Amino acid sequence: MHLPHLPAALAVALGLLALPALADTPKPTPTAKELLAASKPEEWRTPDPSNLLYMQLPQGRVVIELAPDFTPLHAANIRTLAREHYFDGLAIIRVQDNFVTQWGDPNDDDSGDTSKLKPLGSAKATLPPEYTRTIDPRLPWTPLPDGDVYAPKVGFSEGFPAARDPSSGREWLTHCYGMVGVARNVPPDSGNGSSLYVVIGQAPRGLDRNLAIAGRVIEGMPYLSGLPRGTGALGFYDKAEQRVPILSVKLAADLPPAQREPLQVLRTDSATFAAIVEAKRNRRDTFYTVPAGKIDLCSIDIPTRTLAAKP
Amino acid sequence: MHLPHLPAALAVALGLLALPALADTPKPTPTAKELLAASKPEEWRTPDPSNLLYMQLPQGRVVIELAPDFTPLHAANIRTLAREHYFDGLAIIRVQDNFVTQWGDPNDDDSGDTSKLKPLGSAKATLPPEYTRTIDPRLPWTPLPDGDVYAPKVGFSEGFPAARDPSSGREWLTHCYGMVGVARNVPPDSGNGSSLYVVIGQAPRGLDRNLAIAGRVIEGMPYLSGLPRGTGALGFYDKAEQRVPILSVKLAADLPPAQREPLQVLRTDSATFAAIVEAKRNRRDTFYTVPAGKIDLCSIDIPTRTLAAKP
Numbered sequence: 003m004h005l006p007h008l009p010a011a012l013a014v015a016l017g018l019l020a021l022p023a024l025a026d027t028p029k030p031t032p033t034a035k036e037l038l039a040a041s042k043p044e045e046w047r048t049p050d051p052s053n054l055l056y057m058q059l060p061q062g063r064v065v066i067e068l069a070p071d072f073t074p075l076h077a078a079n080i081r082t083l084a085r086e087h088y089f090d091g092l093a094i095i096r097v098q099d100n101f102v103t104q105w106g107d108p109n110d111d112d113s114g115d116t117s118k119l120k121p122l123g124s125a126k127a128t129l130p131p132e133y134t135r136t137i138d139p140r141l142p143w144t145p146l147p148d149g150d151v152y153a154p155k156v157g158f159s160e161g162f163p164a165a166r167d168p169s170s171g172r173e174w175l176t177h178c179y180g181m182v183g184v185a186r187n188v189p190p191d192s193g194n195g196s197s198l199y200v201v202i203g204q205a206p207r208g209l210d211r212n213l214a215i216a217g218r219v220i221e222g223m224p225y226l227s228g229l230p231r232g233t234g235a236l237g238f239y240d241k242a243e244q245r246v247p248i249l250s251v252k253l254a255a256d257l258p259p260a261q262r263e264p265l266q267v268l269r270t271d272s273a274t275f276a277a278i279v280e281a282k283r284n285r286r287d288t289f290y291t292v293p294a295g296k297i298d299l300c301s302i303d304i305p306t307r308t309l310a311a312k313p
Numbered sequence: 314m315h316l317p318h319l320p321a322a323l324a325v326a327l328g329l330l331a332l333p334a335l336a337d338t339p340k341p342t343p344t345a346k347e348l349l350a351a352s353k354p355e356e357w358r359t360p361d362p363s364n365l366l367y368m369q370l371p372q373g374r375v376v377i378e379l380a381p382d383f384t385p386l387h388a389a390n391i392r393t394l395a396r397e398h399y400f401d402g403l404a405i406i407r408v409q410d411n412f413v414t415q416w417g418d419p420n421d422d423d424s425g426d427t428s429k430l431k432p433l434g435s436a437k438a439t440l441p442p443e444y445t446r447t448i449d450p451r452l453p454w455t456p457l458p459d460g461d462v463y464a465p466k467v468g469f470s471e472g473f474p475a476a477r478d479p480s481s482g483r484e485w486l487t488h489c490y491g492m493v494g495v496a497r498n499v500p501p502d503s504g505n506g507s508s509l510y511v512v513i514g515q516a517p518r519g520l521d522r523n524l525a526i527a528g529r530v531i532e533g534m535p536y537l538s539g540l541p542r543g544t545g546a547l548g549f550y551d552k553a554e555q556r557v558p559i560l561s562v563k564l565a566a567d568l569p570p571a572q573r574e575p576l577q578v579l580r581t582d583s584a585t586f587a588a589i590v591e592a593k594r595n596r597r598d599t600f601y602t603v604p605a606g607k608i609d610l611c612s613i614d615i616p617t618r619t620l621a622a623k624p
């Protein structure tokens with residue numbers, strides 16, 4: 003009894019739902035596995051290595067893609083922090099159930115004592131908020147058809163879930179599962195990327211437009227989501243030994259090409275991505291009796307793949 | 314740098330957001346802590362002990378409230394299974410990231426070999442699906458104002474998130490974080506409650522109306538969500554030693570009253586619950602620059618409390 007089945011993008015990729023159609027039922031929609039197998043090479047993109055962070059934890063590697071088209075100043079600051087080894091030796095300090103996992107300097111404890119804080123080096127201590135940006139018609143925009151509770155328009159832009167408000171002319175990244183945000187204090191310019199969080203539960207969309215989103219985890223989410231929850235206030239770990247050490251955070255661009263992961267992400271403006279979204283909106287395999295006919299922004303997984311090393 | 318703040322219902326309960334309003338900003342909405350402190354005793358309900366499952370894991374106790382008004386046959390079967398100690402000695406066998414944690418008989422591996430399965434005792438092996446029910450005007454219904462991507466109407470009924478379709482006259486429980494569903498095979502009547510799953514990620518609302526929902530975890534979610542993700546297909550644990558043993562599942566009603574937890578749940582049709590929802594829709598503390606003005610069904614936490622033991 004191995005059900006419920008997982009989301010189509012992954013479940014069917016495993017071939018488990020590719021059951022034959024019954025004679026009197028509609029033909030099943032193609033599975034994500036079938037759709038991905040038929041995808042064209044140009045539907046995949048290789049993220050710019052200057053936008054990829056490799057965060058090494060004891061359990062494995064987390065890969066984060068920065069979003070400089072939405073938060074350029076934060077991307078630049080985080081690149082500086084990574085290049086100057088700011089994150090190396092810091093830790094995951096907070097895991098709050100159904101909310102966020104956060105990492106940074108364990109001595110940044112709001113006590114007011116800044117003497118123990120790791121210096122930011124040449125990175126900036128404050129940054130303009132970058133919570134929203136002017137809609138740029140040159141950026142790709144793949145709208146979703148089913149509406150949204152929070153925003154007038156939602157869709158994908160360059161591989162990131164995003165929202166738009168045409169009346170104000172603004173767009174912004176959204177707090178979906180796996181999105182990486184910039185922690186801050188009360189002043190809106192107090193975030194600088196030295197402390198980051200990732201969404202590990204139901205999308206806290208109320209945070210949208212109130213925090214800068216730096217990017218998205220594209221590999222290794224289970225290392226961040228499958229951690230014991232902190233039992234201190236706000237999910238902070240009470241004891242130092244509960245923290246997960248960050249061995250290093252490096253920019254892929256700073257590594258020799260041979261050491262970079264051959265990771266690709268399906269373009270969110272590709273026909274195959276559209277077909278996968280449609281297959282998930284209306285599942286017609288034998289397990290499902292009622293296709294939803296709808297999908298919400300944060301329920302869509304963006305496929306990634308690792309290219310096999312050439313012999 | 315201890316932000317983002319957690320959802321209002323919990324964050325402000327800790328008092329951390331109860332900052333003074335600036336002179337030129339709108340008066341902050343009351344915090345959830347303030348609202349809960351001012352709640353009336355009759356706004357809280359003590360769940361019927363015949364609807365409460367205590368699932369004891371090595372790490373701690375999980376409490377599940379069954380939903381017999383929506384899935385009465387499943388509630389009855391699960392009560393039978395618990396009373397006959399069916400679950401004792403079984404295990405958590407699957408943790409799929411951003412989807413579900415599932416428990417049941419580790420030997421139920423779809424191999425077709427049923428000889429090793431634990432007998433169901435006097436519980437039924439198949440049940441009518443109970444995926445939806447006729448809207449019952451006698452059941453409480455607290456609608457939400459902001460719409461929903463998946464269903465014509467959403468709200469709360471007796472402490473559970475639910476959806477309604479007035480045109481078909483049907484209502485159903487929804488797959489929000491913490492909701493407990495009934496695993497099944499392909500035949501719709503193949504679920505019986507012997508294997509259950511709980512949502513641990515973005516609400517997989519596409520499962521709504523395709524699986525029976527037995528209830529909701531009201532205490533102990535971190536013991537189910539904060540587990541290492543399975544690396545087998547569909548997130549199943551590859552190795553027996555990765556599984557988390559279930560020490561016992563008991564019905565609270567079968568325990569002496571002194572051994573029952575004095576757990577209460579805020580009524581979802583109470584004025585205090587409505588005020589908490591409104592406070593989360595429009596946060597006006599100093600941290601937030603843009604109140605969302607909206608909230609989706611699965612982003613609302615339902616407060617619980619443990620009554621202090623009387624001296």
